[in-house]
Amino acid sequence: MNLEKVVFGFFVLLAATLNFGFFIGDLGDPELHNSYELYSAVVVNLIATVLKFGDRTQIGAVHLATSLVAVLQLVAAALVWGYFSYVAEAGLSREATASVVSLSGGALVANIVSVVLLVVETVSFHRR
């Protein structure tokens, strides 16, 4: 067993699951989308991205690309959330929540691609 692979797989999966946890529920309802979940999704996605640094294989490059997309979307979601909670007059309205959650939904797609890549890599590794 390779500890590096365990850690890598753990963070890639955790990034996807946390993302999913935040995303699920009525799109516009602020009650159903916890800000702590968004926070942890951002942090875990950042760690997963850094873990993918420096892999020179083709599949490693695609891995890094998907993670960068996910981080970009989640950070955008966090910025939107921060703007509406602190700056905007209306506060975290239904529309604002909807845009935050849909941004994180985009990140979820990237995270799913990441997990698929992980599975492909694992399967092809065993076949060799």
Added chain:
Amino acid sequence: MANPLLSFWYRLLTADEHHGSTARTPGQGSHRVDPGARRPPSRWRVPMASSRQASATIFLVMRRMRAPLIVLIVIFAITTLGLTLIPGEDDEGRLFHMGFFDAFYVMSYTASTIGFGEIPYAFTYNQRMWVTISIYVTVVGWAYAIGSLLALIQERSFRQALALQHFSRKVERMREPFLILAGYGRTGELLARSLDALGRRFVVLDRDDSRIDDLYLDPYQADVPGLVGDAGDPGHLAVAGLDHPCCEGVLALTDDDQANLAVAQTVALLRPDLPVIARGVSPAICRRMHAFGTPTVVNPFDRFGDHLRIALRAPASYQLMTWLESGPGARLPRRGAPPSHGHWVMCGYGRFGREVAHDLRAEGLDVTVVEPSDIAQDDPDAVLGDGYEPDVLARAGVARAVGFVAGTDNDITNLSLVAAARRENPDLFVAARQNRAASAPLFAAVDVDSLLVPADVVAHEVYAQLSTPLLWRFLQEVPRRDDDWAAAVIDRLVALCGEHLQAVWKVRLTAAEAPALRRWLGGGGARPRQLLLGDLLRDPDDRDERLPAVPLMLARGRAPGRSGPGDGFVVVPDDDVELRPDDELLLVGRPAARRLLDSTLFADATREYVLNGRHVPASWIWRTLTRRTA
């Protein structure tokens, strides 16, 4: 190749290629081919492992920065999260939880030790405790991350990777023909200066990094990429542009015969179409170099022996050759008069001593060899002992000798030998070998009659071969002429350019290099026009004057209607020699003469005046007008 699709296509296509070539030429099996019939592939795959390594620098940084970055992210995450969880109070004493944005803002300025204060409300003691812990933890995180980055930049392998990447990028961008110079010692440096003066481009490989530093300090007109690396490594040669389409040759000039052999082999195997010039001292290595392709091997000792024979026979020829070989700007060397009859004493019987003793004897001289070790036992006239001992010199017969050669591989010994021999016999003709460049002022002060510097010999020889093929042919021709002829040529050159050699250049009478002249030569109706060399070399400012240039050699172009190579050469052609299209001329003269001659070759009006003495208008309008009125 990690992409399965790519590797699939790669395998499919390359397998197909192999199959196709074997199908077309059934005799060319892998091992049963006779070497003569082997067809060289159009493009050689040179191992580029090192260059791929170079492109990986950024990956190296990213890989090393993984741990510090993750530590930093985790520390930030925990401290920010803690700040949102710990309950605080607002200004009216009510329970207040900090939001993520506030917490991240506070942690950002706290971690970077800026410290804007407690916002949005004054902290409770719980919060202050947490912030205290956070400050210490985050500072450690930052220090770790920045420290790792700085350590990485300082690291030797990382800097080498950066240098390699920089070098290979520069080589890839070369768009004009260039040479690869393997070895940048004394020889390499001399040659590099001459090549730079000729406007040739080159890249440099040397094992010693201080030499590469010197390369960047030396003032060259062109940008000269240099790499620290072993030239014997095919990967390094590949990075230096061995498979670059503009590479026009490889010079193996290290002081290590084995390394030069490795370079010659690599080039012969990977790019057999490229010319190689290699320095070789040991005869065994020179033979092994010749086994691979057709490299030009320059052996300084062998060349010095040849030069010495020429100098014995014809001092002026020798003087002319060394002057022309030294390149533009060189001072006219002194014309030595080595005694060609009598007794010579030769100190040192290594590779150099053997070569010179052999050449001196071949000239009919009587040579006594002095050698402290017993390697000279096979020589009948050997005297065992150190040459600077008076009794050894007396036994070797220095008192009655006419010539003396100090040829050991140690400069200090050579200087002692010269001094000791002169004390015994002040009228001796003294030749000495200088091994290290640093000893040059000492040998200049001793003022020997003939000095061998192996590095200079190689540099001059390679320069003569590379500068223009005509100069090389001319130098081959000089020893076949007699001494008076050479002395006359030297007198002409000195009268023209003075004691310092001026520009040496080549003119080819082709449509591209002499368009105006070709129009005149070619468009003469039925009878081809006659062009005399003396007419061509008239001054465009006043055609009664001659251009300040001496034609050294004329290589005949192909006569009309005949094929094959040119008809031969005329050495130092006279003014009444007739020029034909595609002739090549080697000229020596002032740089101004070169510019003036170029205007004769390129501009129709100038050519008309120089050849016929007619003034014709240069511009199109006036030409049209004069044609109308005429």
